[in-house]
Amino acid sequence: MTRSLEHAFLRFVNENRLIEPNRPLGVAVSGGMDSVVLLHLLNQWRARLKVHLYVLHVHHGLRGQEADEDLLFVENLAEQLCLPFSSARMDVRGYARSHRLSLEEAGHLLREQQFLRWRDELGLQAVATGHHADDQAETLLMRLIQGTGIEGLAGIRLKKPGLVRPLLFARRSEIQHFALRRGLAYREDPSNRNMRFLRNRIRHRLMPLLREEFGFDPESNLLHLSLVVQDWVAFMEPELENLKKQINKARVGNQIELDISVYQAYFSWLRVRLLEQILQEILNRPYRLSYRRFHQFDRWVQRAQTGAHYALHPAVWVWRRDDRLVFLPEAATDASLDPVSLEPEGEFELPEFGLRITVELLPREAVEFTRDRTVEFLDAAQLEFPLLLRRWQPGDRFVPLGMSGSRLVSDFLTDRAVRGPEKRQVPVLVSGHRIVAVLGQGIDDRFKVKENTKRVLKIQVERI
Template sequence: MKNDVFLKKFRQTIARYDLLEIPPAAGLGRGDKILVAVSGGPDSVALLYALLEIKDEFNLRLYVAHLNHKLRGRESDQDQKFVKNLASKLNLKFFSKSIDVKKEARKKKLSLEEAARLVRYRYLENLADRIKAQKIAMGHHADDQAETFLMRLLRGAGGSGLSGIPPKRGKIVRPLIEIKKEEIEKFLKQKGLSYRTDSSNLLPNYFRNKIRLLLLPQIKKNFNPKIVDVLNRASNIISLQQQYVEKNCEEILRLVCKSKRKNKIVLDLKRFIHYDISLKREMIRLCVKELVGDRFASLTTSSTELSFDSIERTLSLIQKEKSGRKVKLIGNTWAEVSGENLAIYSRKEKQYNYPISFPGKKNLRSLGMNIKSKIVSRPSLPQKIKSKGEEVAFLDWEKLKGQFRLRSRRPKDKFKPLGMQGTKSIADFLIDMKVPRYERDEVMLLTTKGKIAWILGHRIGDEFKVTDKTKKVLRIELIQKQK
């Protein structure tokens, strides 16, 4: 058949990158549940029909998802209607959602391209989780790979960026990634399949469009007609090299890492500085990748990607020993030098304010800690309690009347620290205690009747201390959890 070449390459890509689960035999066992992202354009329509061709062979369960970005008015609505009718015609379950991307872009201060990409990935990942799909199939192809390579090259990307669009990452699979645009269009024409054309793709007003419409045609015409193949090969070579570097760097990182929490990784600078600069860069990148998680794959556009410059600024802080200074790496993720430590952390934007009761054990998963507490009699404790409230706090139970709350610190918070005269702002207290800047925003407070009884892990309030007159003592133990 005429379509054999296209489907042969499609199957080869699936096998080469292990994109789909292969049942033990045709008709036996359940294959993957796949959420197919269908915009209505030629690439996603070809992807859907190609998956239908191998559906029985792999025992696939296919579902269609469409996101209406609301960027082209009536045209966007017609795209959505087209995909809905296509899914109905093929007897496939259809999911769709409309999101005002312009509004999202303004809200998050992103370009339209960036906002559209982020909401699309978020929608697909959330939907896949909801319907328990093992895979999300997307229609990126070889020409997309070539465009991405050039875009990142022109922006000064390193090995990670030039590795390009991965065939597989997490739940996302891209079975068309080694198939060229002209081959996709030929497949659609031979099968007599209709599709939608996105008019915005025909205008050279976005960076990617300029690459596609202006730069690549000139390179094909004047330098190399096989430039798409060449750039794909280069991207693949760099990707394999990058995988090797990452694997080795992960082993080194385990030696350099001092501590790891949900939103923070602390590296030992004494060890870190002895490695080659290329490995230092890669260690920083891997730390960011771990903190950002699944979002790292989609943060690949100009204003949100982890830039070479931000990593270089971090290395400059280390070289100049600028303790207490920080560099923004990506999104809300920062690097900060503090003494002999390099902390890479994501600043928490959420302000916590929980009601909490005592005694008992509390698992505060979102804060990465446990709290164990019990009430003990004063005579059962030593005459002089040495703890000031670091990992264990001893508080006069009778003075703790009222509702307890566990909350984030606020700019104007003040308290009277144990053993000190007068009140002090929490911020000044933490600075005096030489708490690194990257840890100050994470500090949690235990309050009662609006008064600060304990800065967790640091100091109790003087008015709640245990005295000779104390009868009952609330003993609270803080257990920090590693990620």
């Protein structure tokens, strides 16, 4: 069996063109059995494959001394094989907390990010990982239990940008047999036996039950299913590229604005992919949207009125503005952004506010009033410079145009049907300690242009 695994490995790598000759390849080695076997197989065939190997190890900072010993074990293994070695330490717990992820999700994302960094820094063609056929079957069952769509049934990809899985054909039993015959040392992770984790319950309870009680081989059947779905997803790649182009066209500053008619024109599978791409753009990391969450959002889109808002993700808001859906990061609604000073002349690019503001001093006779909400005119003599631009804050008051008494900015915006995340991100312009304008909504009556005004400050606002 040992020789058959060796040659099956070489055949699988060549048939699927997983490794380019004469280019270095990274090997992700945790110290566990699967990655150690992968390293030995690649090292055995490296002359035949014409490939130089780098041993790579990620320390997750989760298991204290055990994790330190894993790192030392892999470093020593690389030295024994006379291979270059690199390691990186990750704060998985902190990342999970700050990004509202499980430890497993955070660890997966940080590992892949580090693999891509190594690829670029070391000039690697890719990083090889030790995923095998049993991992594939367990992943598919996990996704079926937790809820998934078609793309989720593609499972672990054989190849993706920067990553390859040369052991994806092999069964765990074959890998164990190879390690035993070769007398390979490896590290045991006690968490692999912890039944709190769904993957372990699937591995140690569900899979044996399917084999013993139902008499079929779940690994082979599920692996075949994943390959069929991967072919279908590959067929749909051109449509996915079109989605990315659509999102690029819809980006306005730090938010994405999409016509509802465009969103609804796609069939449901592509609408899910569209939302995932939008979330990935805003969150700056891959994101899988559950079909349950998608259907909830889809129903909201059908009934939402202008001004309605929806939390598609804890860090991403959506609100309906007329016939458009506006997606923006939670941070874009943060009132704590530092104020920005505006001088009486100039153009100011303010990406943190998603605005470009042009300020110009004009003589009174040069002013032509319009109903354009992107332009405000103020009596320059009443202003103290520099003006300050900031988000409105609870308790802010001003005197709306045409009124004699002050109102809370919050109430003023609500009356104008500005709600949800759109409301929280509205900027105000401040002179001294007084609000002179709620940008895009109206100016303070005390600063309006009057008959005796001689100089006018023109403020033009453009979203970027």
